[in-house]
Amino acid sequence: MSIEIHVPTLGESVSDATIARWIKKAGDAVAADEPIVELETDKVTLEVPSPVAGKLGEIIAAEGETVEVGALLARVEEGAAGAKPAPKQQAPKQEVPKQEVPKSAPAKAADDTPAPVVAAASASAAIDNSDLSPAVRRLVDEHKLNPANIVATGVGGRLTKADVLAAINKPQAALAQSVMATANAPTPARATPRAVDAAREERVRMSKLRQVIAARLKAAQNSAAMLTTFNEVNMSSLMKLRADYKDAFEAAHEVRLGFMGVFVQAAIQALREFPAVNAEIDGTDIIYKNYYNIGVAVGTPQGLVVPVIKDAGEMSLADTERAISDFGLRARDGKIAPDDMAGGTFTISNGGVYGSMMSTPILNPPQSGILGMHKIEKRAVVIDDQIVICPMMYLALSYDHRIIDGREAVSFLARIKEMAEDPRRLLMGV
Incomplete structure (x- = not known):
């Protein structure tokens, strides 16, 4: 029985996705709930699993293609055994007689065609195209290259995109150098990089997530009258509190006590006192939000994501720390769902974990405020x-x-400073 795999619901305001890569190939055996394809949206990367065990049949959407919610991705033959890959037939090795070159042999002519790139001895074996990353495989196919003839410098002898680009550009670079060596006239100025520079460059298409990050941040600068105010906090009391109670806190709540949870709680208290910071502009209206969904910016290899702690105003410090810890683990593994990043009313970003001393964070539209913590x-x-x-x-x-x-902005930040320097205020609500 053939089971169709469709693009799942991707979350609030997300209508399409890009096929990032097929984890399984047509004919591969798949288990129930095993990921078969990776989708990339403007908010997050997610994996689509197979609903049944069987064999992956026809693949409908190719890598790099944009698909809408509900679109057909592939079909799985339920209960069918996956096809085993046929053994690779390697071309017979040809013995190349060694030729002795006399010491007085003339130098190679400048216009000779450069020899093709030959793999090192450790990488001389044929490379299975199925082991190549999508970007590398696409370059190899486009330029009709043999991966076995390209020197692989990646971990474990894997072929990287830089390796392929170097192989593509090396003949042109050598030819350009040869021509310049024999020509008396200087090389005319060009808008494009030199061949030797181009060989060391890598052009990568921006991911959908990175495109949206760029567009949203620039839109925030263009539309909002953005301003930044600063203050400094003496962390002595908060660090002493953490040192005194971190072991007992972890034993009681099974989560580590950090600084971010305290600042989330302090921000909520300050937002209650200064509701404009938790509001947003909608045309000619101001929407005041009587709930507190706090976004916590997290850096990932794919880009910045801001998962949102929903109804954080109803949470204890321990609940807040659990939510932050969970988001951190899921962001690292690429498991943040689109719904996790929807509905934020205020954002906190901690550049201090990367060593930042001071910065001016950019608003996360349509929010009106963002708090930056530092080293x-x-x-x-x-x-x-x-x-x-x-x-x-x-x-x-x-x-x-x-x-x-x-006045509101400066007072808001001063209020957070007061609570961070004297955490007892959070307990007392003063």
């Missing part, structure tokens, strides 16, 4: 007329000046 650094500060060394962190609040006045 904790020991600095000399004055406390009670005494110079002391304290762990300090800069905070930045970028906000839309169309809806948030400077």
Whole structure:
């Protein structure tokens, strides 16, 4: 029985996806719930599993193709045994007689065609095209290359895209160098890079996620009257609190106690006091949100994603830390779903984990505010007329000046500073 595989529902406001890669090939055996294809949307990358065990039959949508929700991707033959790949037939090795070259042999003419790139001894065996990444396989097919004749420099002897590009451009680069060596006139200026430079460049199409990130961030700069205000926080009390209770907290709640959870709770308290920071502009209206969905920016190899802690205002500190930990693990494994990133009202970004001392975060439309945390650094500060060394962190609040006045923005950030420097305020609600 043939089972059709369709593009699943992709989440709020997401209507199409791009086929990133087929994990299985036609004829491969598949198990129930085993991923067969990877889709890339403007928000996240997700895998589509097979609903039944059997054999992957006809593949309808090719890699790189854009498909809408509900579109047919492939068919699976339920219960059928997967075809085993036929053994690869290697071309018979030809013995090439060694030729002794006399020491007085003349130099090779400058206009001789360069020899093809030959693989190193460790990579001389034929490379199975099925083991190549989609980008590498596409280049090899387009230029009709033999992977066995290309030097592989990747981990485990794998062929990389840079290897293929170098093989494509090496003959042209050698020819260009030969022509320049014999010509007296200088090389005319060109708009394109030199061949030797082009061989060291790699052109990669932006992923759909990266395209949307670029468009949204630029749109935020173009549409919002964006401004950033700064403050600094003495992290001594918060670090002492964490040191005193981190073991007991982890034993009681089975999750580590971090700083992000405290700042999420502090931001919620401040948002209650300054509701404009939690609002958004819709045409000529202002929408005030009486709920707190806090986005936590997470960096992944695919790009920045902002999963949202829904109804964070109803959560305890332990619940908040669990949500943050879960998002971090799923983002690392590429398991963030589109619905996880929908509905945010305010965002927190921690550039300090990458060593950032100070930055001006860009708004996440249609939100009106974003809080930036930074690296904790020991600095000399004055406390009670005494110079002391304290762990300090800069905070930045970028906000839309169309809806948030400077007084509100500065007061909002000062409120977070108060609660971070004296975490007892969070417990007391003051």
